[in-house]
Amino acid sequence: AQSVTQLGSHVSVSEGALVLLRCNYSSSVPPYLFWYVQYPNQGLQLLLKYTSAATLVKGINGFEAEFKKSETSFHLTKPSAHMSDAAEYFCAVSDGQGGKLIFGQGTELSVKP
Amino acid sequence: GAGVSQSPSNKVTEKGKDVELRCDPISGHTALYWYRQSLGQGLEFLIYFQGNSAPDKSGLPSDRFSAERTGGSVSTLTIQRTQQEDSAVYLCASSHRSSGGADTQYFGPGTRLTVL
Numbered sequence: 001a002q003s004v005t006q007l008g009s010h011v012s013v014s015e016g017a018l019v020l021l022r023c024n025y026s027s028s029v030p031p032y033l034f035w036y037v038q039y040p041n042q043g044l045q046l047l048l049k050y051t052s053a054a055t056l057v058k059g060i061n062g063f064e065a066e067f068k069k070s071e072t073s074f075h076l077t078k079p080s081a082h083m084s085d086a087a088e089y090f091c092a093v094s095d096g097q098g099g100k101l102i103f104g105q106g107t108e109l110s111v112k113p
Numbered sequence: 114g115a116g117v118s119q120s121p122s123n124k125v126t127e128k129g130k131d132v133e134l135r136c137d138p139i140s141g142h143t144a145l146y147w148y149r150q151s152l153g154q155g156l157e158f159l160i161y162f163q164g165n166s167a168p169d170k171s172g173l174p175s176d177r178f179s180a181e182r183t184g185g186s187v188s189t190l191t192i193q194r195t196q197q198e199d200s201a202v203y204l205c206a207s208s209h210r211s212s213g214g215a216d217t218q219y220f221g222p223g224t225r226l227t228v229l
Contacts, residue, residue: 032215043117043204043220051215090156094214098169100146101218103156 002027002093006104014112019063019078021107023091026072032094033074034101035065039087047089050074061085086111115139117221119205125227126195134190134224138207145188146208146218147180151201159203162188163210195228202226 007022025031032051036044048059055067065076074091088108092101118137126132138145147159158172162182173179177195182188192199202225206218 034217036220041222043222044206045220046217049215049217092156096214098161098163099144099208099210099214099216099218100158100161100169100172101148101156102158103148105155 002031002095002102004091004093004102004104006089006091006107008107009105010108010110012110012112013081015083016080019076019081019085019109021076021089021091021109023065023074023076023104024072025074025091025093027093029096032096033065033067034092034094035059035063035074035076036090036092037087038090038106044090047076081109081111083111083113085109117205117207117219119203119221119224121224122222123225123227125229127229128197129194131191131193132195132226134192134203134226136188136190136205136207136221138186138188138205139219140186142207142209142219143185144208144210144216144218145182146206147188147190148204148206149201150204150223154201156204159190192226195226197228200226200228 003026005024034049035047048057050067058064091104120135145162161169177193180190202223204223206220208216208218
């Protein structure tokens with residue numbers, strides 16, 4: 001069975017600093033992995049996804065993530081945080097069959113001026 | 114184009130009442146998913162519809178929960194005899210379902226259900 005663990009329920013960075021949000025997965029098959037962002041009182045928006053092509057995946061708003069099979073990780077990074085990046089971020093793995101998503105617990109990102 | 118829409122955006126009900134939540138997927142999307150987001154449980158899968166296939170109901174927490182999808186489009190999630198633990202945000206998502214588990218799911222804004 002697939003599962004996802006996000007390390008850190010809350011991360012705080014200064015504006016302009018590196019953003020690193022951690023995600024580790026468990027999957028018995030080659031995984032499809034996703035990062036979604038949720039702004040207050042809104043639905044989830046896809047940032048990026050890994051589908052077994054390039055291991056370094058670039059997404060929207062300057063975010064990227066690297067799939068590392070040996071570490072079973074799919075950490076999300078952004079070189080320079082912006083105030084508008086403050087939101088909750090969810091890592092998810094697809095079950096590969098029906099496509100239902102199994103989500104991590106989420107990481108709330110705060111950006112300090 | 115139009116995204117996934119859900120109604121109502123907020124619903125307050127009394128314990129024991131039935132509620133219906135509606136989801137309008139993106140036109141042409143064959144797959145439709147319901148998830149629940151709550152403080153204690155995070156984001157949980159509830160049910161999945163794909164075309165005319167039997168739905169995957171494996172995530173429904175009890176037999177008080179049911180869902181249907183009419184005409185391959187609009188879906189309704191029904192919760193009977195609501196309990197306080199049903200309070201959560203119910204999210205609907207749809208996708209093309211063309212590349213297996215790699216499809217992008219597009220989420221609606223959710224319905225916030227409060228059971229008093």
